[in-house]
Amino acid sequence: MKALFILLILPLLSYSQIQYNNSEVSGGAQDDVARKIEMDGEGNFFVLGNFTGPAAFGANNLQGAGFSDCYLQKIDTNGEIIWTIAIGGANTDVALTLAIDANNNAWISGKYSGSIDLDPSSSEVILASNPSNGIDCFLACYNGQTGAYITHKDISSGGILEIRAIKFTENQQVIIGGTFQFTVDFDFSAGTLSKTSFVNSYDGFVANYSADFETNNWVNVLSSGNPVSDNVNDVEILNNKMYITGLVAGTMDIDPSSNTVQLIGATDAFLISYHVNNGNLNWGFKIGGNSLEIGNFVSIINNKVYLNGTVNSNNVDFNPGNAINLISPNGLSSPPFIAKYDTLGNYIAAYIFDIAATGTYTISEITAAENNEVIVSGYFKGDIDIDPSIDSVNLSSTGVNNSFFMWLNQSDSLLNYKFIESTNENTLNDIIFSQGEVFAVGAFENSCNPDQTLSVTVDALFETNNDAFVFNYSPNVTAVNGLFSKDLNLFPNPINEQTIIAFSKNVEFEVFDITGKSYGIVNTNAYNKLFNDLPAGVYFALSKKYQLYIKFAKVN
DSSP: OHHHHHHHHHHHTSSOOEEEEEEEEEEESSOOEEEEEEEOTTSOEEEEEEEOSSEEETTEEEOOSSSBEEEEEEEOTTSOEEEEEEEBOSSBOEEEEEEEOTTSOEEEEEEEESEEEOOOSSSOOEEEOSSTTSEEEEEEEEOTTTOOEEEEEOOOSSSEEEEEEEEEOTTSEEEEEEEEESEEEOOOSSSOOEEEOSTTSEEEEEEEEETTSSSEEEEEEEOOSSSSOOEEEEEEEETTEEEEEEEEOSEEEOOOSSSOOEEEOSSEEEEEEEETTTOOEEEEEEEBOSSOOEEEEEEEETTEEEEEEEOOSSSEEOOOSSSOOEEOOSSOSOOEEEEEEETTOOEEEEEEOOBOTTOEEEEEEEEEOSTTOEEEEEEEESEEEOOSSSSOOEEEOSSSOEEEEEEEOTTOOEEEEEEEBOSSOEEEEEEEEETTEEEEEEEEESEEBSOTTSOOOEEOSSSSSEEEEEEEEEEOOOOSTTSOOTTOEEESSSOOTTOEEEOSSOOEEEEEETTOOEEEEEETTSBOTHHHHOOSEEEEEEETTTTEEEEEEEOO
16 A cells, blocks of 8 residues: 555655744724734835734733734844834724845834824834824834834824835835825925925826935826826846836826826726836836726736736726737626736736636735745635636635635646635735745634645634634645655665755655665654665655655666
């Protein structure tokens, strides 16, 4: 039977077996949620979210200042919480976005009303909204080593400014994007650079600053000149070019020069590229049909631009060129799309994901993995098909949001997925891949199963409301022609007394010959006497726990 077992198991290990490892659950008796995760230059992670105190974050207990406050958390490379700080005021505060600068310090933005204390220590740094009862935005920086307050920028100027994206460049600049209303001063130092939105509407913007935000280099305002909302929802940077997406609600001139380049839309998504250093237009186009389309975020992976958003039209043209590529959603309820372009804006492919008429479906992130592969995360309610190809991989939830993430190759073929299942709500809001592992953040209520293939239950700290989570996974097999994990190596091969199985973890492997006979256990990252005792032949070292194997030979 062992011979049959080996012959059957090896083909099953051919690609991307994703294993759940562990979790960190944080929160209190009220709703808490992790919204964003980013990595610093040393491989540590920063998580931004919201909580209502008192709440427990590992060994840190945060009291909170109001109904909903912001928290910032640092997690080391082993998944352990290093510190957590609270930022908040007496009213509702909302965390928006997070970025790590070249000094490994964390910049965060958010919204507040009334006042907010930006200093998590016993000291105070109070901001007051302008007007006093209005909604305003904050932009603050915290020490990456300790979580201590460093500085903030006063962006309260009588208008409303919402920073939805912060991206640092390689040449010590920073790009922000978002939306604003009324008159806003975009010079965050002693000078003045005022921009006014159309009448009482919201307009989009993208702006370039020095890395400390002291010097503004340029601001581009995106306005359709209609009493409706235009906005920039995300920014991504590659090789001194930026790529932005959002919503255009009319006819918009996207060229900041004396030339005119118009996007003529109704309520459509857009994708625009500007030069980082001077804000000059590279190219831009809208994506739409006869109803509402929104661009939510953009990712750059393997020199390809991935655009995510939602559609409502019966037919949507994703191709900015002469050819028309109309795609029709099969379901209802604003299904999400992924469109892919090269860095010059040329169309490559687009997919609208199927969703049942009574359900909802949100794609929360698209991020890069190894080997030019792509991870897509999201959450949904009802019945959905997550496979972008003509094949179907259907997931179902029982009337509440459940989450997933899926692994695609560079041709957009589905390799594998994880379904995060629960009878109560769970939402995966952001995901990141680093050093061979996946970290997913979000919120869940009561309990959930982070891996539908395992009988694992993670309990919330309090049953009746959402707690924040950080789930960790390992994609244990990235096969090359069906052979073995690229992180796993055995040398020298054919083996001798100096042979070591090298791997990122200390793992036990059982050694079999080609008949299925077991010869015992060897360990990674160490010399193994068993190799000396093997007769000449061909062997497999198999880890059942991690679903890994490697083939080797012994000669006389």
